Amino acid sequence: MDPLAAVPVSTLCDVDKSLPVADPAIRPLTTARLCGPAYTVVAAGEFLSVLWAIAEAAPGDVLVVQAGGAPLAALGELLATEAHRRGLGGIIVDGYVRDRTGLPPALPMWARGTVPMAGRSDIAPRVGGPVAFGGLRVSPxxxxxxxxxxxxxxPRAQLEACLERAAEIERVEAAVLAGxxxxxxxxxxxxxxxHVARLRSGEPSALAIAPPA
Known part of the structure; x- marks a missing residue:
């Protein structure tokens, strides 16, 4: 298993405050946990690009869909089920999906919400380039x-640089929680x-936490 898959996102953010965090309005509709390389898609008002991406992406890839802000579904039950059958790592949509009750529970699916109306299917697919997603620029x-x-x-290198410190934070927090x-x-x-006394005196300080001896 990829070692990044086991680390809480919040712990990674504790290690590196510069990590790019997507707009929190994009939320999980099925299982939340996902980890995989981005397969980028632009699907503004249409769903053919998503279907094409599902056919082309490798197992474990996560579709990152720039949906363009239109109140139309970029995919629904059929496409999501096919993505799950093909072993994709998940689909995240800066926009909307549909057929929520039919989405495969085991396929991580994130979106801004659901709408019943699907987009078009007569626009040539756009996949594989940089996209804007949740306030971030995402590259394949x-x-x-x-x-x-x-x-x-x-980028993977930025995340992997957090792993050693993240493991230490997890160890300390587990011991503190047990206490x-x-x-x-x-x-x-x-x-x-x-810490508060130093701050009130205008002195530099940092909050520290340690498990019981």
């Missing part, structure tokens, strides 16, 4: 990571009082 091959907190899309569940104080596991 960028890594798409998503979970219940949101979507991050970035809280045992009845220990989160406040006492931080430097909160000293």
């Amino acid at each position: 091959g960028d890594m798409v990571l998503g979970d219940d907190d949101g979507l991050v899309i970035a 809280i569940l045992r009845g220990e104080s989160l406040i006492e596991m931080t430097n909160l009082v000293e």
